[in-house]
Amino acid sequence: MYSIVVYSLAKPxxxxxxxxxxxxxxxxxxxxxxxxxxxxxxxxxKMAEDPRLESLLPSIYDGFAVARVK
Numbered sequence: 001m002y003s004i005v006v007y008s009l010a011k012p013x014x015x016x017x018x019x020x021x022x023x024x025x026x027x028x029x030x031x032x033x034x035x036x037x038x039x040x041x042x043x044x045x046k047m048a049e050d051p052r053l054e055s056l057l058p059s060i061y062d063g064f065a066v067a068r069v070k
Contacts, residue, residue, distance in 0.1 A: 023037055
């Protein structure tokens, strides 16, 4: 879903940010399988794998994703 909303608004060079993408490190622990954690994992995966983006996820507290639209 994020790509539909974000890409309808973003132009090349736009910056996309998201906060709390490490979810207090819960996304890093494989035993956490609740719906919220899985949703954040899926979001992170899509941001990382989307060829239209240059992205990074610095591990600052709860995580902060930053991406630039190519």
